[in-house]
Amino acid sequence: MSKVLELKNISKVYGDLHALDNVSLSVDKGEWIAIMGPSGSGKSTMMNIIGCMDKPSSGQVIFDGKDISKESRRKLTEFHRDRIGLVFQQFHLINYLNAVENVMVAQYYHSMPDEKEALAALERVGLKERAKHLPSQLSGGEQQRVCIARALINSPELILADEPTGNLDEANENIVLDIFKQLHKEGTSLVVVTHDPEVGEQAQRIVRLDHGKIVSDKKNELFSEKIKRRDTP
Amino acid sequence: MNTKHKMFVWMVMASLLRRRSRMIVALLAVVVGATILSGLEMIYYDVPRQMSAQFRSYGANVILTPSGDGYINRGELEKCVAEFTDEELEGYTPYRYENTQIHNQPQTLAGVDFDSVLKTSPYWHIVGSLPKSSGQALVGAKAAESLGVKEGDSFSAVNTFEVTSDINTADIPSYEMYSDPETGEMYCDHSLDLTVAGILETGGSEEDYIYISLEDAESLTLSDRGCDIVEVSAAAMQERLTEAVERINESSESVSAKLVKRVTASESTVLTKLQSLVFIVTAVVLVLTMICVATTMTAVITERRREIALRKALGALNGSIIAEFMSECLVLGGFGGILGSVLGYYFAQIVSMNVFGSSIAFRPLLIPITIAASVLVTGLACLVPIKSAVDVDPAIVLKGE
């Protein structure tokens, strides 16, 4: 299976603090990985490096066989814009644009805004009827679904979600996780950073971080069962 | 316009329209700044004109006198006065002086145009009233004292002249004429009865004279020889007056025009000070107001750091974020400038009406200047915080609460 992303011997140092210490990780195409760990374990740093929003102090970040760790900020921005969709814990919608417009902003910066496509993306997360609502008129779950629609709109190779259910209640959490499952089925690669075991256990593979190091990286045995269980009512 | 441009315009508009309360705060700041700018600009440009009119209370600033021994006749006078535009010309008064005998004392009578005299000598203080009909006189306070007359009194002025062939003796009562026993020449003591309509107080040399109308002076002397001196009051700056005076002196041989230096030189000194006062006040207020606008705009932009970070996280390049936010600021600046120009005009108008009682001259050129300044200041005020905001690391801003 080809790799979407490969981190080789990544370290990130802030002064004396080793946020990441010689970490290597690879993500296969279509794979669903959960990155877990307590606060301060280096999850966020790792997420920023994967999301091309930060550069490692040393090591290589290889995307599609290309090392991007030494690229300029501008190149990095272009790179992540084209290949990565971001989902945030705090949703980060632009509050004066409505749902469909928020999705179109991502299209705008990527290539060309297209309202039909944006509506289709909202339909995919079940929000077609709420397309003209402003973020303040949407519930938290709905806002997160808009955020996912926005992450999907440019057909990224990888979706990077940072605590996607952190601000949601259980019902909404399930809706979001269902969308992730759907995406996984369709072959999208997913990296979900979370400290919630419920969410982490949904993934194919669970990587645990502690003190900047990977302490475990194993297949989730429950994964296929869960999928089966949910698929066969 | 492709969809990308449409989206750009829409995002800018949505930000302005949907974030109403915040945008009103920013717009208000810009409008206040632009209003003060355009209002003070208009006042600054109008102060010399308006103040110059006030300075006319000092009276005549140009004097016309005959060049030689002659007099200035009507036609000549009209021609000289035409050098001033109607707008500049506050008024002009011809004076002719006649030596007469009143109560057997020599007295100087001045024939004057009572309709215009208060325009060239607005400082005249009259106890009683200005003569309205023929046979009435305005008597200077000192002359009144020496004659011992007061308002309502009558007296008779006697003009003595030689009767020559060009005088129509038909108008003269025969008892006024007599011949000199030595030379045999005919003389006439022509008299005119006058009533004191008012006493003139000025604190100056005007108090020594008795003023009558030009028509009465003509009937007293039986001659319409023209006048000795013309006082002109023109609302114009010194350079303009000098120019007019030079033109009169060039074009007319019989009239010589002179500036009343006491009035013109002093006026230009004081006016220059006044204008520079308004200028520097305008400058100080403007600088402070612009800094005020800048701090408000900085606050408005700083507030949106998170949004800027999000756009970066969605893959926006620094350039396009700057373009979007700057267009927002420029729309704000332009709109604020337009509103400010209108309000500023009203502001200047209120000041002008209250202070000078006349409306302010509308200067269309100031509108584009105000709008341009408003756009420029708002733009500059936004550029700095936007630039520092796009340099932030989106990861940190988006993570932080």
Added chain:
Amino acid sequence: MFFRMLRGTFTRQWKKLLMIAVTVALGASIAAAMLNVMLDVGDKINEELKTYGSNITVTAKSQAVIDKLYNVEDDSGETDYIPQDKLGELLTIFWANNITDFAPVNDSTVMLDGSEVTLIGSWFGHRLEFTKKGTTYERDTGVTNLRSWWDIEEGEWLDEQKLDGDAFAMVGSALAKDKGIRAGDTITVEGKKSEEKLTVTGIFESGDDDDSRVYTTLSAQQRLSGENELVKKVEVSAITSPDDELAVKAARNPSLLSGDEYDLWYCTAYVSSICFQIQEAIPEASASAVRQIADSEGKILEKTQLLMTLITFMSLIGATLGISNLVTSGVMERSSELALLKAVGATNGQVTLLVLTEITITSMIGAAAGYFMGCGFAQIIGRSVFSSSIDMNGMVAFIVVVLIIGVTLVGSIPAIRILLRLRPSEVLHGGH
């Protein structure tokens, strides 16, 4: 805990508070500068208007009046005079400090080069000694500043203190042209009593009758005419307040005023009260306003003050709006933080108190800085426009402080109303 939270805001939110303080300081400095200039502009413009020359003339009380009162026939034909040694009394009146310049002006007719010419005797940079309450003072005065519009075409102004003796003269341009007189020449003039050789220090152009006259020192003129130690007329230039109703009433007859009105009138620098005081000091003299100058001065002063008042007023409105605007946005910006306080149980009153205390302290710091900045701006204006400093008025500090507190509190009202309506859950969930 309240102070702890307060301290927290000041140490951690200092950037935002600094911005508010800066805006308040700017607004306060506009207010302070404009108010100071406005309150002093009258005096400044008044000084400038002194270029128009004297606004009061003092002449000897007319003999004619006395004749009429007592029915005495007077055939002497003599002119009335003020004794020269009484002139110092002018500087002992209540408003003596408002008298900027004064000079005697004696005219007499002399023969110059075979024709009759008017000769004026006056002071030029004269050092006058006068006694006030037993102390002797010195003061320089003269006609120089009363003829500020003269153009010296040749030579220079006569100056008694620089020159030795008094046999000097200045000649009007028309006369000089007529007689071919140049600066430095010596002219011989013949008066009623004597003949004098005068050295011409300068030729002037005045644009009026003075152009055909000769100006000389008072003592030379007195020798020529025989009017020893006598003065016919004194021109006085005084800084006056514009006339109002009281002044008009008093001008008719001061004795008709009530006691309070009289005191107010006497202690206001109206041209009429200064004239009255001059007559008190020199009983032989009659002082009257030169209406051309006094009236116009009043008008221009009034207009200028009104203009500055309105500009000040409008600038204050601008500054006020600017400040309240920023205060509003400053408070609203912190809505999430304040909502959090409400969420953990703070009452509306507590939140409001916290916000108001912060804002008021910030504003006061800004106002203090702004006041001093504004005084600096006022001085810049004074220096660059009038080349003299602007008088600082203590009232301005008070007005600025009251204004800023008022503006700050009013500016906080909309923000606080929004805060009170805030539901913690909405704010904390709404993202930003």
